[in-house]
C-alpha cells in the first residue's frame with residue numbers, strides 16, 4: 001500500500017459503487033501508486049445508487065484525489081459533477097472522477113482503455129468490420145470507441161433488441177443491429193456480454209457456437225474472471241488472435257491514474273498486479 005503506511009499527507013482515492021469489496025481496482029491502483037512512488041492510497045467505499053449525490057459531495061468535501069465509479073453509480077454521478085467529457089455525455093455514464101484544478105470532472109475511460117488494449121496487440125480498428133456482442137455499459141463504450149477509431153462497420157448483436165438499437169446508434173452511420181450471422185464477415189469480434197463470467201449463469205460457457213469463429217479474426221473477451229474463457233479457447237483453436245479482458249481493465253485504470261496524478265501510469269506494474277489478483 002504505497003511507499004509506507006498512510007500518513008496525514010496521504011492523498012486518498014477510491015472506488016465508489018456496490019458491490020466493491022472484491023473489486024480488483026484497489027490492488028491495481030495501489031500497485032500503481034507504489035511503483036510511481038506517490039504518497040497516495042486507494043480504498044473501496046460501498047455506496048448504493050440512492051447516495052450518488054452524497055458520494056460526489058463527499059469527493060469534494062473530503063478532497064479525494066480522484067475516484068473510480070462502478071455499478072450502480074455510473075449514470076447517477078453524472079448530474080453532480082462540474083464537467084463531463086464527450087464520452088460521458090454520449091454514453092450517459094462515467095467511470096472516473098478527477099480534478100482539473102478545482103473543477104470536478106467526469107470521464108469514461110472504458111472506450112479509450114479498450115482501444116489502448118488492442119494497440120498493445122498491434123490491432124487497429126480503422127476500416128475494420130467489428131461485431132460487438134452485448135449492449136450494456138461495456139458494449140456501449142466499445143461501440144462508440146470503435147466508431148471513433150474509424151471502424152467501417154459496427155454490428156451489435158444482443159439478446160434484447162431495443163438495447164441493441166440504442167447501442168448501435170452510438171456508432172452513428174457505421175452502427176447497425178445484427179444477428180449472429182454477422183460473425184462470419186467480422187474482422188474483430190468483441191464479447192461485451194457477461195457470458196463466461198464466474199458467478200453468473202453463463203459461467204463456463206461461450207456466447208458463440210464453437211464453430212462460429214475463423215482463422216484471421218481478432219477475438220476479444222472483456223470478461224476477466226476468468227481470463228481463459230471458452231470463447232478465447234475456441235478462438236485460439238481456429239487460429240484467431242485471442243485477447244483477454246485484462247488489457248482493457250489495466251488501461252482504463254491507467255487512464256484514470258493519469259487524470260488523477262498528471263503522471264504517466266506505470267503500466268507494467270499495473271499489468272503484474274492485475275495478473276496476481278485473485
Ligand code: NAP
Nearest residue numbers: 134135136137138159160163192193194197222245248249
Ligand atoms: P451489463 O451492462 O449488465 O450488460 C450485460 C450484457 O450481457 C447485456 O447486453 C446483456 O443482454 C448480456 N447478457 C447477459 N447475460 C446474457 C445471457 N445469458 N444471454 C445473452 N446475453 C446476456 O454489463 P457490463 O457492465 O456491460 O459488463 C459486461 C461484461 O464486460 C462483464 O463480464 C464485465 O465484467 C466485463 N467488463 C470488462 C471490462 C474490462 O475492463 N475488461 C470493463 C467493463 C466490463 P441484455 O441487454 O439482453 O440484458
